[in-house]
Amino acid sequence: MAPPLLPKLMDMAEARHCRCSATLLATSFLSLALILLWPPPPMAAAAEEMKSINAGPRVVPVRLRRPAFGPESLAFDHRGVGPYTGVSNGRVLRWSGGHRRPGWTEFAHNYKHKTVAECASKKKLVEPESACGRPLGLQFHRKTGDMYIADAYLGLMRVGRRGGLAKVVATEAAGVPFNFLNGVDVDQVTGDVYFTDSSTAYQRSDYLLVVLSGDATGRLMRYHPRTGNVTVLASGLAFPNGVALSADRTHLVVAETSTCRLLRHWLRGPAAGKTEVLAELPGYPDNVRPDGAGRGSYWVGLNRDKDWANSGTTPNSISAVRVVVPAGDIGRNGTVAAALRGFGGDVTVSEVVQRNGSLWIGSVETPYVGLFKFASLTHT
Numbered sequence: 001m002a003p004p005l006l007p008k009l010m011d012m013a014e015a016r017h018c019r020c021s022a023t024l025l026a027t028s029f030l031s032l033a034l035i036l037l038w039p040p041p042p043m044a045a046a047a048e049e050m051k052s053i054n055a056g057p058r059v060v061p062v063r064l065r066r067p068a069f070g071p072e073s074l075a076f077d078h079r080g081v082g083p084y085t086g087v088s089n090g091r092v093l094r095w096s097g098g099h100r101r102p103g104w105t106e107f108a109h110n111y112k113h114k115t116v117a118e119c120a121s122k123k124k125l126v127e128p129e130s131a132c133g134r135p136l137g138l139q140f141h142r143k144t145g146d147m148y149i150a151d152a153y154l155g156l157m158r159v160g161r162r163g164g165l166a167k168v169v170a171t172e173a174a175g176v177p178f179n180f181l182n183g184v185d186v187d188q189v190t191g192d193v194y195f196t197d198s199s200t201a202y203q204r205s206d207y208l209l210v211v212l213s214g215d216a217t218g219r220l221m222r223y224h225p226r227t228g229n230v231t232v233l234a235s236g237l238a239f240p241n242g243v244a245l246s247a248d249r250t251h252l253v254v255a256e257t258s259t260c261r262l263l264r265h266w267l268r269g270p271a272a273g274k275t276e277v278l279a280e281l282p283g284y285p286d287n288v289r290p291d292g293a294g295r296g297s298y299w300v301g302l303n304r305d306k307d308w309a310n311s312g313t314t315p316n317s318i319s320a321v322r323v324v325v326p327a328g329d330i331g332r333n334g335t336v337a338a339a340l341r342g343f344g345g346d347v348t349v350s351e352v353v354q355r356n357g358s359l360w361i362g363s364v365e366t367p368y369v370g371l372f373k374f375a376s377l378t379h380t
Contacts, residue, residue, distance in 0.1 A: 050282075056315065056342030059361060061368035062095065065104055069367040072135070073183075073287055074353045074360050077161070078142040083353065083360050085369060086135025086149065090119060092159070092166070095369070107163040108147065110154055114165075129153070130205060137184035137242065137287065141191050141225075148193050148223075150181040152204040156195060156223055156230075173197075173221050173230040180204050183242035183287055187249060193223040194233075194252055196240040210239045211258045211284075220254055220265060220275075234265055234275050242287030242301075242351070246325075247294045253278060253325075255285035255300060262288065262300065262323060262334060279323050279334035282306055287351035287362070296325040297337070299352035301362070315342050319349040320361070 064071065068087035076082035084094045084107055092108040110133045112119045119132035130153050137150035145161025155178050159166035171178055180198040187194070199210045200217040209215070218237035223230050234240075239257035246253065254263040254275075262285065264278040283302035291297040305318040318339045325334040340359075343349065351362040361370030 050321065050336045051338045053338055053340050054342040055340040055359070055372050056319070056344060056347075059343075059370040059372045061366070062097075062371055063368040064093065066367070068093070070364040071362045071366070071369045072350045072364045073138045074351055074362045074369065075138040075140055075147065076353075076355060077140050077147075078145055083369060084138060084147065085362060086138055086151075088129055088134070090129065090133035090135065090151075091121075092135055092138065092147070092149065092163075094163075108149070108159040108166045109164075110151065110157065110166050111168075112154075128205075130203070134204060136182050136204075137195065139184050139186045139193075141186045141193075142188055144191065146225075148184050148186060148195075150184040150195050152181055156181060156184075156193070158225075169225075169228065170223055170230050173219065173232050176200055176219075180207070180210075182240070183255070185243050185245045185252075187245055189249065191225050193225065194220070194243050194245060195223065196220055196237075196243050196254065198239050198241060198257075207239075214258070215239070216258075218256075220252065233267075233273075237263070241285060242289070244288045244290055244298060247290065247296065253288055253298055255288045257284050257286070257303070260284055260306065262298075277333070278325065279336065281321060281323075282318050282336065282339070283308075283321075286349070286364075289351060289353050291322060292354040296327055298323045298325070298334075299354060299359070301349040301351045303348050303350070313344060313346065313348075315344040317341065317343070319343045319347070320352045 068089050070088045071085035074083040074085050086092050091106055093104045094107040095104055112132050133154045134152040135149045136152050140147050147159050149157040149166055151157055155168045155171040157166040158169050178197050179200050180203050182196045182198045184195040197219045199215050201215050202209045216236050216238040218240040219232055220234040220240055221230055221232050238259050241255040241257045244253045250268045252265045256263050260281045262278040263275055265275045266272050283305035286301040286303050288298050288300045291299055299322055301320045320340040321336045322338040323334045324337045326332050348363055348365050350364045353360045357374045359372040
């Protein structure tokens with residue numbers, strides 16, 4: 001039987017080994033504050049009819065190499081190779097599962113890995129992520145093979161299909177510097193890059209303060225590779241996180257973490273430029289990705305579900321949801337159709353990517369990527 005994703009003592013030891021004690025203390029304090037001071041928004045009753053999938057015990061961990069942890073986002077290149085993922089030491093890794101000796105290799109690094117001694121590849125100690133960069137959202141432009149990286153501290157970056165040094169292509173929009181880049185997606189037709197800046201007031205290291213303070217300084221933006229220009233599409237957002245372009249390219253789906261909901265920002269049509277609520281969620285969303293069927297459904301990772309403040313994380317906690325969005329005009333809302341449960345412990349899900357009959361699962365908290373085969377799905 002394949003090892004489950006449920007955190008074992010060894011898993012937790014590895015995860016704790018990768019974090020400094022100061023970060024743990026700060027996170028614990030802020031988590032307690034979140035419980036006491038920030039009740040989550042109510043969940044729409046319709047979502048209670050969602051199907052539950054007991055996924056956790058059936059997920060196989062694809063382990064990273066120490067000291068890296070926290071595979072936040074996942075991407076596959078134009079040949080279907082991958083996943084690629086950004087990790088805690090500021091690097092992007094590539095999984096080679098079809099080889100005789102499968103494993104992770106470095107695909108990309110940033111300029112700090114060459115200029116800052118503490119960020120050199122031979123260093124095994126864990127540095128503060130702000131020192132070496134922290135890649136969060138990843139996505140390829142399949143036509144060119146370029147990968148775009150939303151680095152929380154360094155800005156929007158790009159690396160060619162052969163990998164190597166990722167170069168910074170944008171660091172500000174409308175005269176305001178990026179402060180906490182997070183999610184990214186690419187229009188495969190035009191090559192335009194859509195991405196989020198979660199807050200202009202707080203960096204990723206203080207992400208819980210974005211929620212606790214009620215901060216709504218986040219932005220949704222578009223980068224034009226041909227001109228290098230960045231356009232602000234929407235501002236005043238409460239912790240915008242993951243972003244996904246719809247299959248028909250008419251709108252963007254944006255996870256708004258603080259409000260526990262998905263937003264829809266229209267790019268084309270009579271509502272172009274308008275942002276509306278698309279779906280209420282049972283937890284705090286992280287990244288959002290299409291489910292692969294091309295029918296307007298999305299997988300959304302949840303950092304925590306709404307019951308966490310009362311009962312903590314349990315095997316029944318919701319770690320990710322599948323949201324179905326009906327085709328149609330403005331105002332048609334999405335529905336939470338399925339929920340992944342069974343992870344328990346301290347595991348959170350950052351992203352779910354559906355590919356070739358499997359779910360690849362990223363988590364900012366674990367030293368591995370999860371792999372869940374569809375054949376093992378059970379509905380309860």
